[in-house]
Amino acid sequence: xxxxxxxxxxxxxxxxxxxxxxxxxxxxxxxxxxxxxxxxxxxxxxxxxxxxxxxxxxxxxxxxxxxxxxxxxxxxxxxxxxxxxxxxxxxxxxxxxxxxxxxxxxxxxxxxxxxxxxxxxxxxxxxxxxxxxxxxxxxxxxxx
Numbered sequence: 100x101x102x103x104x105x106x107x108x109x110x111x112x113x114x115x116x117x118x119x120x121x122x123x124x125x126x127x128x129x130x131x132x133x134x135x136x137x138x139x140x141x142x143x144x145x146x147x148x149x150x151x152x153x154x155x156x157x158x159x160x161x162x163x164x165x166x167x168x169x170x171x172x173x174x175x176x177x178x179x180x181x182x183x184x185x186x187x188x189x190x191x192x193x194x195x196x197x198x199x200x201x202x203x204x205x206x207x208x209x210x211x212x213x214x215x216x217x218x219x220x221x222x223x224x225x226x227x228x229x230x231x232x233x234x235x236x237x238x239x240x241x242x243x
Contacts, residue, residue, distance in 0.1 A: 151185035152178050157223075158230035162238070177233040185229070192222060 155177050159170035178185050196218040203210030231238050 147186060147189060148182070151182060151189050154178070154185060154189070154226050155230045155233070158227050162227075162230060162234075162236070173234075177230065181233070188225065188229075192218075192225070196222075 153171060153174050155174040156167075156170040159165050159173040159177075160167070163170075163173070165173060196214075199214040199218055200211065203212075203214035227238070
């Protein structure tokens with residue numbers, strides 16, 4: 100889901116710049132950069148809010164066996180009163196993950212093989228903990 104949002108967001112973010120660039124083809128000037136910056140300033144906070152509100156959807160799918168739309172509704176309900184702690188978690192996680200990714204790149208790209216799975220594991224454990232804490236349910240192992 101996050102890959103789709105990222106691809107969609109990237110297209111929306113750079114669409115004004117691409118259109119301005121194509122319109123002013125021989126000498127594009129400074130306007131496409133300004134259009135990209137304006138798109139960035141508008142899109143990033145909106146995407147961050149939606150990512151925070153939908154962050155528990157994958158846990159609802161795995162933990163409660165809900166469908167996609169029911170999981171989105173459940174995630175929206177569970178994060179209703181706690182939006183800003185989730186937003187701060189996302190900001191902190193992404194800053195630390197980018198720092199870990201850069202450290203992995205500095206280790207001749209071999210560190211990426213460790214930092215990417217570790218960061219994703221930390222993210223999913225933290226969102227799973229938040230899901231069970233907010234929903235009041237106890238985590239249980241699936242039956243065989």
